Amino acid sequence: MTAPASDRGAAALFLGIDGGGTGCRARLQAADGRVLGQGLAGPAATRLGIDTTWAAIETAWTGALAEAGLTPADAGQIRAAAGVAGYSRAGMPEALAARAHPFAALTFESDGIIACLGAHNGGDGGIVIVGTGSCGFVRIGGVASKVGGYGFPVSDEGSGASLGLRAIQLALRAHDGRVPSSALLEEVLRRFGHDPLQVVAWMDGATATDYAALAPLVVRHAEEGDAQARAIMQDAATAIEGICRALLERGAPRLSLIGGLGSVMEAWLAPDLRRRIHAPLGDALDGAALLAGRPPRTDL
Structure with missing residues (x-):
């Protein structure tokens, strides 16, 4: 107030x-x-x-x-x-x-x-930002360093943009019959009229924010048990775990997840890491x- x-x-x-x-x-x-x-x-x-x-x-x-x-x-x-x-x-x-x-x-x-x-x-600690992009920061004794966050698509693993990208990749493979389809992949394809050429046209101008707009679909379907969505979330969690462990190895005494997907991703982390996470x-x-x-x- x-x-x-x-x-x-x-x-x-x-x-x-x-x-x-x-x-x-x-x-x-x-x-x-x-x-x-x-x-x-x-x-x-x-x-x-x-x-x-x-x-x-x-x-x-x-x-x-x-x-x-x-x-x-x-x-x-x-x-x-x-x-x-x-x-x-x-x-x-x-x-x-x-x-x-x-x-x-x-x-x-x-x-x-x-x-x-x-x-x-103001104290020592590290953060992992999980939103449209992803990045880790640690600050110890007034000295700060960064992990990841070099920009989508070459970096920003585990982010909302990466969730959206992976969902589109798997949806196209499902369209070809190369991987099993699922409710998530069907919903993604439906957004493009089940036409891969529409995906290609969209891709030419799509930004990280556009890809991240698909992240809520992945999260929702994962919570509903969709196997493909759960696999995407687990892969993303593994990437975020890598950033977390890098920050801890640099000496972060305290670690927080922040950003729009921070609390969502925390639930997918390994139990030993969840015990190291503190609310900001x-x-x-x-x-x-x-x-x-x-x-x-x-x-x-």
Whole structure:
């Protein structure tokens, strides 16, 4: 719940920004973690270009300040940090750092780093993001490293996009009579009029997001006992297990699964790994606020 502006107090404020490929969020917090205002904007991934990314970030933070009853003139009391998808692209750190802003400070990092900070309340730990794509991050003693996440289709194993791709591959094989059909594969083929040429035409322009749109079908049919869907889910879980074990081998003392498919995939993991998974203590916006200097919460 957003706290009223009158309850802000005079202490320093902390603005967290999460710039992703589907949208940009901003959250203004007090030092104790109370939410004072929030803002939303369109995509802010650097692949869209620096101007688009910056415009989304500005729109999101302007909304958060407005909801808190603040104006840009008040921004000098705010320390801000932003996690941006694609931050490591060549030239982007420098381009973002060069932009003028009204805050006492503005720090940039990758969206994965702020998610990791938030999940562990600023402490050491690792995360596996399982959404449209997949990626692992671990942060120990202030040093972060990454596992996977090089982009679909060459990477992002176990992700929603990979589930969709595998479902289409098996559906085409079932159409040819090369593998047994199933309710899942029939439903996938039905979406394309049982015509492989429609699949090929769709493939020419399909994005990772388009493939990931088929993931809910795989999950639903797996839960209903469909053998092909269950095999796809198990293969995906094996891939996610590989990322988890790599993070643990790097010394992660705590591990969380996050993203739209995180909780779904957790149920498919090996029992020893499920025992190592912890619920995240906060989200990416909490992580950005921590990066900006907000103290870790003591009530968790």
